[in-house]
Amino acid sequence: MAELKVYLSEELDKRFRMLAMSVFGYGRGSLSEAAVDALTKWCEEHEARKLDQEPKEGPLHSNSDPVSRAEERPGAVSSGT
Helix, strand or coil, X not given: CCCCCCCCCHXXXXXXXXXXXXXXXXXXXXXXXXXXXXXXXXXXXXXXXXXXXXCCCXXXXXXXXXXXHHHHCCCCCCCCC
16 A cells, blocks of 8 residues: 655545545545545546547557657658758
8 A cells, every 4th residue: 555645734634534534434544545635536537538539540659759750751851861
């Protein structure tokens, strides 16, 4: 298991703790269970957004990679001679 240290405002910490314990109980592990639930939902939401934003058809290589861009445009790079 991994450990994650986060910094929260006092207000958010209080809200999270109260809700986590009311949903998952006042026993050991309720905060972790609530955090895992929250982080899982956050990741799923952002992964879905990322998939929706990806172009349906486009270059196979990332435009941010200069080598890939050069490979996609043969003759664009001079041989230096």
